[in-house]
Amino acid sequence: DAKTTQPPSMDCAEGRAANLPCNHSTISGNEYVYWYRQIHSQGPQYIIHGLKNNETNEMASLIITEDRKSSTLILPHATLRDTAVYYCIVRVGGLQGGSEKLVFGKGTKLTVNP
Amino acid sequence: ETGVTQSPTHLIKTRGQQVTLRCSSQSGHNTVSWYQQALGQGPQFIFQYYREEENGRGNFPPRFSGLQFPNYSSELNVNALELDDSALYLCASSLGGRGRRTEAFFGQGTRLTVV
Numbered sequence: 001d002a003k004t005t006q007p008p009s010m011d012c013a014e015g016r017a018a019n020l021p022c023n024h025s026t027i028s029g030n031e032y033v034y035w036y037r038q039i040h041s042q043g044p045q046y047i048i049h050g051l052k053n054n055e056t057n058e059m060a061s062l063i064i065t066e067d068r069k070s071s072t073l074i075l076p077h078a079t080l081r082d083t084a085v086y087y088c089i090v091r092v093g094g095l096q097g098g099s100e101k102l103v104f105g106k107g108t109k110l111t112v113n114p
Numbered sequence: 115e116t117g118v119t120q121s122p123t124h125l126i127k128t129r130g131q132q133v134t135l136r137c138s139s140q141s142g143h144n145t146v147s148w149y150q151q152a153l154g155q156g157p158q159f160i161f162q163y164y165r166e167e168e169n170g171r172g173n174f175p176p177r178f179s180g181l182q183f184p185n186y187s188s189e190l191n192v193n194a195l196e197l198d199d200s201a202l203y204l205c206a207s208s209l210g211g212r213g214r215r216t217e218a219f220f221g222q223g224t225r226l227t228v229v
Contacts, residue, residue, distance in 0.1 A: 034217065043116070043204050043220030044157065087156060099145045099210035099218060101170055104156030 003027065003090045009109040012082075018075040020108050022088030025069045032091045033064060034102065035073045037084040044087065044104075047073065078112045085109050117141060118207045120221035127195050127228050135190040135224045137205030145169075145210035146188040147218060148180060151202040163188055164210050192226075200228045 005023040012018040024033060032051050036044040048055055048062045050071070055062045061074040075082055087107040091100040117140035127133050139146050145164045149157035159172040163182035177193040186207075192199055202225050206218035 036220075041202070041223075041225075043118075043206075043222050045116075046217045046219060049217060099147065099162065099164070099208040099216075101147060101159045101162060101172070102149075102157070102206075102218060103159065104149075106156050 003103065004088045004105055006086075006088055006105060006108045008106065009111070011111050011113060012075075012078045014080060014112055014114050015077055018078040018082065018110060018112070020073040020075075020086050020088075020110065021070065022073070023070045024088070024090045027068050027090050029068075033062070033071050034089040034091065035060070035062065036087045036089065036102075036104075037082075038087065038107070039081075039084045047086075078110075080112050080114065083110060083112045116207070116219035116221065118205060118219050118221035120203075120205050120224050122224060123222065124225045125227070127226065129195055129197060129228055131195050132191065132193045133195060133226060135192075135203050135205075135226070137188045137190070137207070137221060139186045139188065139205075139207035140219055143207040143209050143216070143219075144186050145208045146182055146186065147206040147208070148188070148190050149204040149206065150174070151204060151223070153201075157204055160190070195228045197228050200226060202226075 034049040035047040038044045064071045085107040119138040147162040148160040151157040161171040166182045182188045202223045205221045208218040209216040
């Protein structure tokens with residue numbers, strides 16, 4: 001089961017900031033928070049990840065609360081092309097060697113309106 | 115573009131048949147993970163291959179199997195297809211192991227329809 005809780009849907013006006021919340025109250029001290037998005041019928045696209053500090057890249061910012069029980073993904077100036085399902089994922093049980101598996105929930109369907 | 119290529123993009127099979135899906139990982143990546151995404155759901159982890167060996171498996175029956183080749187490309191095989199196997203199958207490529215790791219980059223997926 002996914003270790004995160006997200007609202008099923010959100011709306012945002014084009015050009016405004018989109019703030020997508022995520023709760024992960026059972027996160028462990030060494031688990032990262034990842035964000036991916038999936039535009040209709042395409043593969044998920046990596047956005048950003050973080051451990052405890054806030055992170056920013058060319059796509060978005062990630063704000064993680066001090067107790068690490070929740071986080072917010074911020075798209076500073078949403079465009080129509082940002083309409084997608086956004087997944088907040090907590091890395092679950094690192095596999096031996098290899099990479100972590102990702103446990104997806106149902107995500108948040110963000111609709112950016114003109 | 116993620117550099118992860120999946121083939122074919124679409125496929126229609128009959129119940130009971132077998133299918134092979136292919137994934138070319140991004141250059142420099144040694145780990146491939148496969149996911150199944152049913153309509154309206156998030157992707158579900160099937161299994162992962164790291165350095166040509168299975169390295170973790172989700173809650174999928176043994177008729178789901180895979181391979182990873184020396185060039186780190188991978189195949190997903192599904193035997194005795196069932197109607198519920200109809201889904202988007204996603205491959206994710208990453209650099210794994212000790213030391214520097216990367217996030218996973220997904221291909222565009224293979225849409226499998228079982229009739």
